[in-house]
Amino acid sequence: xxxxxxxxxxxxxxxxxxxxxxxxxxxxxxxxxxxxxxxxxxxxxxxxxxxxxxxxxxxxxxxxxxxxxxxxxxxxxxxxxxxxxxxxxxxxxxxxxxxxxxxxxxxxxxxxxxxxxxxxxxxxxxxxxxxxxxxxxxxxxxx
Numbered sequence: 001x002x003x004x005x006x007x008x009x010x011x012x013x014x015x016x017x018x019x020x021x022x023x024x025x026x027x028x029x030x031x032x033x034x035x036x037x038x039x040x041x042x043x044x045x046x047x048x049x050x051x052x053x054x055x056x057x058x059x060x061x062x063x064x065x066x067x068x069x070x071x072x073x074x075x076x077x078x079x080x081x082x083x084x085x086x087x088x089x090x091x092x093x094x095x096x097x098x099x100x101x102x103x104x105x106x107x108x109x110x111x112x113x114x115x116x117x118x119x120x121x122x123x124x125x126x127x128x129x130x131x132x133x134x135x136x137x138x139x140x141x142x143x
Contacts, residue, residue, distance in 0.1 A: 006071060007030055011027050014027055022059065023045070023063070037060060038094050041093050052088070052093075058083050074135045087126050088126075095126065097114070108132060
């Protein structure tokens with residue numbers, strides 16, 4: 001049996017996340033307490049105003065939450081997630097999310113996520129999300 005470390009386990013699981021795959025989410029970086037992802041805001045993600053839908057923005061943040069929240073090889077489930085939208089990104093832009101662990105106990109962890117676009121190398125803040133999860137204690141993958 002091949003041994004996989006906890007970060008490789010969740011990276012492997014993420015490859016089978018059809019929702020994230022359909023949105024074009026790319027995992028850029030993952031550590032024990034940090035995640036970075038991005039996706040292009042495609043025209044099929046626009047709302048009836050021709051702007052990127054809030055659900056697409058939330059979807060990227062939630063994908064980051066699922067990866068960083070399950071990166072300890074313990075099945076974890078969301079308890080709470082609150083997003084605040086600060087600006088509307090432009091269609092066709094690349095939307096980035098960076099998430100970091102704020103606080104963790106044996107069963108509960110809280111994370112903060114920042115979503116932004118880049119304009120001439122400067123971050124344009126699009127949204128922030130605060131999320132809390134519960135760790136079930138059950139392994140994702142028995143290695």
